[in-house]
Every structure is written in C-alpha cells, then in structure tokens.
Amino acid sequence: MNTQKINENPLELAEVIIKNPRSSKDLGLLRCVQCGMCTSVCPAAKHSDYNPRDIIERVLEGDETIIKDETLWDCFYCYTCQSICPVGNSVCEVNQVLKQIAFDKDEVNDKLEPFANYGETYINQGTGSIPNNFIKDLARDFGPEWVNFKANLSSIRDELDLGPLNPPKKTVDEVDLILKYSGFQKRLKKIKNEEDDL
C-alpha cells in the first residue's frame, strides 16, 4: 500500500514540479478538480495499473513516495490526458518531471540505462537512433527482409537521391561541446553507472 506523508506544506511538491523547466508555462496542476477525464481516455489506464487522476491527487497531497511508483513507467507519453483536461493540466508532463526528480535522487537509473546508447550515438554522430541493444529484438520481430533493407540502406538512400545520414564532423564536434557544457555527458555517465572523470 502507498503511504502518504502529510507535511506542513503539502503543495511544496506541486510547486517544485511547476518550476521544473520541463513543465509548460501554463501548466494547470493546481487547478485540477479530480474529474478523472484523464484516466477515462488514457490507454495506459486501460491496459495497466497506471492511474493519472490518482497521480495528481497524490502530488497535490504532497505524497513524495510517488516518485518511486513503478506505474509511472507505464505512461505512453501520448498526451491524450493533456488534450482532454478541462483545466489545462498535463499528467503527462507531471509524470516526466516526477521521473526527472527521481533521477536526481538516484532512484531510477535502471529504467534509463537501456536507453543510454541513444545518448552515446547522439554525442558520437550528432544523430538520434534506436539503441543498439534493442536491434536484436527488432530483427526477430521484423524478420530477414528488414535486416536486409538495413544492410542496403545507403544504396536505397542514394536511389532516392537523399543526402548523407549523419552530419559533418564540424557539427558533431559542436554538439559534443554543447552536450558537455549542458551537463548531459555527466548525466549519461550517471545513467551508465560510470565514474565521472569529466
């Protein structure tokens, strides 16, 4: 069972969330009337124990144990809750901020680690891609035809008269520096449980 911490200022958690840069300027978190529209349209609520209305209730009660709630990770980030909310709240954004808070408190590395390779590729090539560790699963699902297409990608791109896949070295170097000074490289080391020698 979830425990509630009733502290002197139950809205402290909500205020921290609102101030987080990931929250939109007009996030209507404090205006939530608990109508439950978010839950009624949410695909995660339909197929798992995820309950967006309940998340906001706990946030507004100042229940900090919410950041450890496993169900947060069932969200699809489809923003359907946000699009239907009559008071301009976004459980989807609140959820993302709760995960950032959990990360800062060292709670969720194991959830992010499988996606660390996205960050590595971005730093090394200046481009996003599906993490290498998932390719085997995709090849199993998508079959030999897809594997074959991947092997011939550059000739297909040539046929379609498209430009290079990756940006030039100058751009990659710029991105590398930006992500160094933004703190992302340090963050990635933490996600990968590596020592920080930056």
Add this chain to the structure above:
Amino acid sequence: MKDIPNEKFLLFKSCMVNVEYPGIESSTKYIFDKLGLDYIISPEQTCCTGLGHYSDVFDELSTTAIAARNFNLAKSLDHPNLVMLCSTCYAINKKSANILNNNDEVREKVNNIFIEAGLEDKCYNKGDTDSRENIFHVVEVLYNNRDKISDLCKYNLSDFRIATHHACHYCKVHYEDTVDGVRNPMLLDDLAEACGVDTVKWYDHKRLSCGNGFRQRFVNRDYSLEVTKEKLLSLKDENVDILLHMCPNCQIQYDRYQPVIEKQIGEKIGIYHLNVSQLIALSMGADPYTVAGIQTHSVKLEPILEKFKEIKEEGK
C-alpha cells in the same frame, strides 16, 4: 486558422524517416518541388533528441540547447521556417521555442553553454524563433496547398477505403496550435480528399495512440502492441484498405508490427500503411521505388499500386 507560410522552409530531417522510411523525405521533396515551394535541407541540422527525450535520458536543458542550435542554423541560412516530417520533432521543437522565449533562466543557461563551447555566434535572442509562426508539420504546408495538390494528381484512388491516423504529438501536445483541433482531426482526411478519395471520417479509436509509447515498444513490447492491436482491429471492422500516417514512429508501429500482431492473434488484418506525402506523391505519378521508397515497408504495397487508375484529362 493559423497562418502557414509558403516559403523559406528548412525541411527538418528526422532520424526515423532517415533510417526506416526515407521515402517520406523524398516524397515530400517531390511534392514541394511540384508546388514550387522554397525549401532547403541542411546536413548541419541535428536530431530533436526525440527518443532520448521521451525515454527520459535527455534533460530539458540539453534538448533545448540542441533546438536553439538548429533554430540558429535555420536563421543563418535565411530559411527560418522549420517544417517537420515527424510529429515528435514538431512537438519538441515547439516546446523548446516556447521555453527559449518564455523562460529567461533557461535561455540564459543555454546561451552560457554556447559561450563556454566557443559558439557565441549561436546565442539565442528572445523571439528569434516563434513556436506558432516558425515551426510547422509538413502536413500543414500540404494542407495549405491542397487545391494545387488536387490539380497535380494524375491517379484516382477512389477505389480504396482510406482511414487516417493523426499523430498524438501533432494533435495533443500543442493542441491550441493545430489546424483543426484535437477531438476529430481531419487534416489528413482533407488531404486524401484532395487526391480524390472519400475517407472513413470517424472510426472507433480514431484518437487512440499508436501504442509506440517510446520506451514501451522496446522494454514492454506486448503491452505496447495491445494498444496497437486495439486500433488495427477497429480499422479492420471498418474494412479499411489503407491507413494514412503523418509520423514515422506511428508508421513503424503499424507497418512493422502489424505482421507480428497478425501472427499473435492468428488473424489477417491486411491494412496497407502509407505516409500522406507518399500517397500524394504516388497520386501525382511519382515512381514508387525511386521517389516513394515503398521497398522499405514491411507490408508490401504492390497490390495497391496495381489498382491506381489514371485520370483522363477531360475528367479534370
């Protein structure tokens, strides 16, 4: 309706279009060329951080700094109107522009990053890129030119039953900026109509997410496919031939996983998946392989190509 420009576009490359459905980019270029739109593509533009952002690996500051660099690139190339092939690029870039314009603290931090990195010339000034006036989805530009598109179509597709999947990250993230709202989006339906097709305008689950869910597809595959299956079966009930897309992530989810779901349930679904740019390019007479790039699809499209009917000039 919001104003959609017809010039000075930086066509924003998408990581998933690049490696999964490159035909979406070449089809869009083909249509833009036919429409005579002024656009460029730059190899120096980098990804929006999409999957990194929505797997929670990227922090907001890093994503915003990457966006600021791309905004600066577009301006420096005198093509300040960014137009997206992917709905997640659209959502992330719009949010980044809003943060850079409205959050002084983050803007200052981003500019300090540029200064520390020796990239002072890339510093962002408040208002440089406006979320509503400078950032668009390709579909909006096509919609703005739908009458011309209609005139350029050479093939009649009216034999097909087409339904549409309006991407969540276009409709639901910045819902006040969409062309026609979020409850029953018709943007893709209107574009199909411009190609001479009457679409299934509403179906059960029209608003439902594709089920990709970013992390879910990779670490909770069966959970993710439950949602995908729900929508596909509701489309099958409507006897849909083609599902029209506007986002490469959704297209992967439906085109690549439909055969997986068919195996799981032991039942044929048999729906063809096309991005709206691919459909329009094909209707205009583009080559299916060297322009529309249909050879990269999992559900083979040859059976529908055979049914394309040429429009006789007098019929126009």
